[in-house]
Amino acid sequence: MFILVGKPLLWSLSFIFIHLIHTTTLAQPEFLSYFCENASNYTVNSMYQRNLKTALSVLPTTNNGFGFYNLSTGQGNDTVNAAALCRGDVNPDVCRSCVNDSMVKLLQLCPNQKHAIGYYDNCLLKYSNKQILRTTKIKFYVFLANRQNSTDIDRFNGALGPLLKKLRGDAASGGLLRKFASGNTRGPGFSTIYGLVQCTPDLSEEQCSDCLEDIINRITLYFNGAVGGRILLPMCTFRYEIYRFFNKSARIAPLGQL
Numbered sequence: 001m002f003i004l005v006g007k008p009l010l011w012s013l014s015f016i017f018i019h020l021i022h023t024t025t026l027a028q029p030e031f032l033s034y035f036c037e038n039a040s041n042y043t044v045n046s047m048y049q050r051n052l053k054t055a056l057s058v059l060p061t062t063n064n065g066f067g068f069y070n071l072s073t074g075q076g077n078d079t080v081n082a083a084a085l086c087r088g089d090v091n092p093d094v095c096r097s098c099v100n101d102s103m104v105k106l107l108q109l110c111p112n113q114k115h116a117i118g119y120y121d122n123c124l125l126k127y128s129n130k131q132i133l134r135t136t137k138i139k140f141y142v143f144l145a146n147r148q149n150s151t152d153i154d155r156f157n158g159a160l161g162p163l164l165k166k167l168r169g170d171a172a173s174g175g176l177l178r179k180f181a182s183g184n185t186r187g188p189g190f191s192t193i194y195g196l197v198q199c200t201p202d203l204s205e206e207q208c209s210d211c212l213e214d215i216i217n218r219i220t221l222y223f224n225g226a227v228g229g230r231i232l233l234p235m236c237t238f239r240y241e242i243y244r245f246f247n248k249s250a251r252i253a254p255l256g257q258l
């Protein structure tokens with residue numbers, strides 16, 4: 001896999017650079033990608049830092065039953081909005097420890113930034129002094145591509161497109177608590193293409209659909225022919241591969257408090 005990280009679209013689309021994965025001996029695994037917004041910093045012992053600590057300590061108790069967590073705390077400029085989302089197929093234990101890891105890791109990597117986001121395979125965590133729910137404005141794209149190309153790109157794309165389109169509709173109409181869909185379809189030859197899409201459930205059906213459409217439309221630009229790829233945004237994501245990379249049966253238990 002290689003990873004391309006796009007700068008937030010709010011600033012510019014023109015910078016796409018390669019972000020290497022390092023492995024270290026720290027307790028928490030490395031993020032797939034993360035972002036610290038340097039334009040807006042807080043200082044040690046500030047109200048924002050206190051609110052952030054409070055928000056992150058309470059956040060794990062706000063699971064909506066389907067792996068979505070959200071919390072706002074503080075007032076005015078010191079408001080901290082925090083949210084976390086687990087991939088729709090991961091089980092509650094994996095979800096809980098992923099969210100826990102992400103809180104520790106993101107504070108290490110972004111020690112004084114008011115706005116930050118970290119992506120793991122199984123969950124994402126974001127916080128900001130700005131609104132982060134019900135908005136699709138924050139366009140920090142992360143592209144991850146499988147290096148292997150299909151031997152029959154036209155047929156591959158001809159199968160992938162309809163799969164993701166169907167999953168997009170399923171996820172967008174998933175309701176207030178969960179917007180997630182996974183599935184598979186026949187690819188060229190004897191291959192099977194597996195796909196997964198997800199939005200944070202605070203988005204409206206239309207916002208989710210538009211967000212996914214935007215990133216799915218980028219496949220031909222960034223992954224044309226690759227047998228696997230994913231794009232991560234703070235509020236929507238997709239992934240596809242020619243192997244099963246998600247759990248078919250495991251589901252985050254409805255109403256199960258984590």
Ligand SMILES: *[C@@H]1O[C@H](CO)[C@@H](O)[C@H](O)[C@H]1NC(C)=O
Pocket residue numbers: 035036037038
């Ligand atoms: C923010 O600042 C840190 C430390 O100077 C730097 O490593 C990082 O690349 C910066 N992030 C962005 C998005 O510019």
Ligand SMILES: *[C@@H]1O[C@H](CO)[C@@H](O)[C@H](O)[C@H]1NC(C)=O
Pocket residue numbers: 038039040041112
């Ligand atoms: C915020 O902090 C980062 C380092 O943590 C620094 O690189 C950046 O310049 C700071 N931004 C401002 C606006 O001071």
Ligand SMILES: *[C@@H]1O[C@H](CO)[C@@H](O)[C@H](O)[C@H]1NC(C)=O
Pocket residue numbers: 076077
């Ligand atoms: C909030 O921040 C803005 C811009 O930085 C500033 O003009 C305003 O006075 C601040 N408000 C409070 C209540 O601190």
Ligand SMILES: *[C@@H]1O[C@H](CO)[C@@H](O)[C@H](O)[C@H]1NC(C)=O
Pocket residue numbers: 089090091094122247250
């Ligand atoms: C898939 O389910 C198995 C069994 O519950 C679990 O061990 C594994 O961690 C799950 N994978 C993910 C990504 O949650």
Ligand SMILES: *[C@@H]1O[C@H](CO)[C@@H](O)[C@H](O)[C@H]1NC(C)=O
Pocket residue numbers: 027096097100101104
């Ligand atoms: C969260 O992670 C920290 C540091 O790794 C660990 O000490 C703590 O027990 C974890 N908490 C939960 C609820 O898993």
Ligand SMILES: *[C@@H]1O[C@H](CO)[C@@H](O)[C@H](O)[C@H]1NC(C)=O
Pocket residue numbers: 147148149224225
């Ligand atoms: C896959 O195709 C892209 C162009 O579509 C090319 O740049 C790349 O080298 C190919 N990768 C392999 C492993 O052949």
Ligand SMILES: *[C@@H]1O[C@H](CO)[C@@H](O)[C@H](O)[C@H]1NC(C)=O
Pocket residue numbers: 064068070071072133201202
């Ligand atoms: C966010 O959390 C609040 C409670 O703090 C809850 O009322 C609200 O429904 C949550 N929003 C979403 C989209 O889950």
